[in-house]
Amino acid sequence: MNSLVEKINLLKKEKNAVILAHCYQNAEVDEVADFVGDSLYLSRKAKETNADIIVFSGVSFMAETAKLLSPDKKVLLPRLEAGCFMANMINVDSLREFKAKHPGIPTVCYVNSTAAIKAECDVCCTSSNAKDVVKNLAEKAGVNEVLFLPDTYLGKWVESELGGKIKVTTYNGFCPTHLRLRAEDVEKSRLEHPNSKLLAHPECHNTVSALADFVGSTKEIMEYVHKTNFKEYTIATEKGVFDRLKRDYSGKTFYLLSEKLVCQNMKWNTLDDIYNALVREEHEITLDEETSQKAMACINKMFEITQPVLVR
Ligand code: 13P
Ligand code: SF4
Secondary structure (H helix, E strand, O other): OOOHHHHHHHHHHHHOEEEEEEOOOOHHHHHOOOEEEOHHHHHHHHHHOOOOEEEEEOOHHHHHHHHHHOOOOEEEOOOOOOOOOOHHHOOHHHHHHHHHHOOOOOEEEEOOOOHHHHOOOOEEEOOOOHHHHHHHHHHHHOOOEEEEEOEHHHHHHHHHHOOOOOEEEEOOEOOOOHHHOOHHHHHHHHHHOOOOEEEEOOOOOHHHHOOOOEEOOHHHHHHHHHHOOOOEEEEEOOHHHHHHHHHHOOOOEEEEOOOOOOOHHHHOOOHHHHHHHHHHOOOEOOOOHHHHHHHHHHHHHHHHHOOOOOOO
16 A cells, blocks of 8 residues: 555545644654644644644644644644653742742743643743843843743853843753753864854753854754855754755755754654554643633733744
């Protein structure tokens, strides 16, 4: 019978389903994906689609965000194990403890957090709009300090980008994938590829970001490559971004800063899992009404401050 790709495409038609894939996914997933991009772009696509079923090939907080933005659709996560290590570093109890230590300070949560966490924060942000969100929240609240969670490195990078004018007090979460990089990796790469532009994600350790030629979100890194005409680029973010850039810009040379830049959880979803999720309509994301409403208020505040950012 048909190949797995053909079977999935047939099922998509039969069930009026759409497949959204994050840039960090195994590249094979792109063969069946309707849209490929960063987490917020995919959420927007989830909101816009007329499909009845959304298969979200990414990690669970992304599928949850899609469900929040499209509550009437059935949202499926191909593999339940696909959670974000960083998002799972904070729970409601530890969030409340963190807030209690800093009473009265407004709270920004990175989109890499569960709906239950978003429900208890003032405003959400992505790595593309974190600076604007922090600045705007502090200005509106008339304060010069905000709480930021779960990623301490993104929070501290924002603080330094804003010239230290706003104190960003961070929760001690981090991304184990990006934190595998050290300043020594950058120094070694500079010696090997002295003419290469080094592009880093702000989830990297701040000592790594400080040595990069450009620091930006997934979307901003991809745009940087698109808009510039350098011959060589060194990628300091998850390998999926490197794989797609290499595929899409054959005239340019790319180096991955370290082979360790692989998010294992992002690689769980395979074509088999997507097929099974579609056939069985399994691993559906469900959220209770109260959490959904509060988490949506947190996301909507972000949309009021800054327009969502898109990859393509
Ligand atoms: P994006 O929001 O850019 O998709 O990134 C998500 C992520 O997990 C970064 O490590
Ligand atoms: Fe989470 Fe890091 Fe994986 Fe992104 S790369 S999904 S932040 S663990």
